[in-house]
Amino acid sequence: MNQFEPEATYVRWMFVRECVIVAVWLAALLLINSSDVSAQLRLESLAVRGGLSGSSVIGEEQQTDFNQVDLALTARLPWEWNVGTGWIIKTRLLTSAGVLRGSDELNGVFTLVPLDVIFGRKDGLISIDMGVGGALLTDYKFGNQNFGGPFQFVWTWGATSRFAGPFGAGYHFQHYSDATIYGSESRGVDLHLFEIIYWFESGR
Numbered sequence: 001m002n003q004f005e006p007e008a009t010y011v012r013w014m015f016v017r018e019c020v021i022v023a024v025w026l027a028a029l030l031l032i033n034s035s036d037v038s039a040q041l042r043l044e045s046l047a048v049r050g051g052l053s054g055s056s057v058i059g060e061e062q063q064t065d066f067n068q069v070d071l072a073l074t075a076r077l078p079w080e081w082n083v084g085t086g087w088i089i090k091t092r093l094l095t096s097a098g099v100l101r102g103s104d105e106l107n108g109v110f111t112l113v114p115l116d117v118i119f120g121r122k123d124g125l126i127s128i129d130m131g132v133g134g135a136l137l138t139d140y141k142f143g144n145q146n147f148g149g150p151f152q153f154v155w156t157w158g159a160t161s162r163f164a165g166p167f168g169a170g171y172h173f174q175h176y177s178d179a180t181i182y183g184s185e186s187r188g189v190d191l192h193l194f195e196i197i198y199w200f201e202s203g204r
Contacts, residue, residue: 043200044092047072047170051193053102063145066189068109068174070098074116076201083119092116094131094156102189103143111135111154124162124199131156135176148178148186162199170195 053066073095080090094113099106113133120127135154140147158172172195177188 041075041077041093044074044076045197045199047074047195047197049096049098049172049193049195051174051191054190054192063187064103064143066100066102066142066191068098068100068191068193070096070109072096072195077115086122087120088122089117089119092118092129094133100137100142100189102145105139105142107140107142108138109135113154113156116156120160124160124168126159126161128159129157145189146186147176147188148182151178151181152176152188153179158193160195160197162197166199168197168199170197 049072050069051067075093077091077093080088082088094111094116096109096111098109100109101107111133112135113131115133116129116131118127118129120129133154133156135152137147137150137152140150140152153176155175155177156172158170160168160170162168172193174191174193175188176191178186180186
């Protein structure tokens with residue numbers, strides 16, 4: 001067997017996985033931009049967020065400390081269901097742009113969560129949410145810590161409270177990971193983000 005064959009097979013497999021990921025992401029964007037959905041898509045909130053990494057990535061030891069600052073914009077999707085009186089399950093799109101700092105290096109980070117599911121009060125006084133999407137890093141190396149590549153999966157969950165008219169606050173746990181698509185040596189980061197939020201819509 002050619003000594004380069006295993007490496008070539010691995011590269012081909014990585015290429016196929018990258019293509020699948022991009023295809024899924026594009027499919028989500030096409031779904032969101034379809035005529036039926038885009039007609040009902042409307043801005044929901046804008047948040048200024050900032051936070052820091054935890055002591056370790058899920059299942060892995062953290063190699064460096066991180067800080068992130070960004071702006072997060074959400075848009076309400078048309079799928080929602082009333083739960084009793086005063087409570088609701090609804091969906092939204094979340095996107096953000098900001099910077100991630102680690103090992104004295106500062107790089108851009110952009111995220112898209114095409115489907116974020118929320119359960120909470122209709123007036124927004126308390127809500128919890130969870131979503132999965134993707135992220136892009138302008139550079140994926142921070143000192144000794146290597147994220148593996150520019151594309152990362154992002155998983156987020158948290159809670160928000162709208163307690164002062166159109167203003168409120170929230171907390172989100174955010175996990176970046178490549179799910180080993182770049183190999184087993186790469187490592188992501190877990191972040192604890194605190195946010196100040198402005199809602200464009202009036203409370204329901």
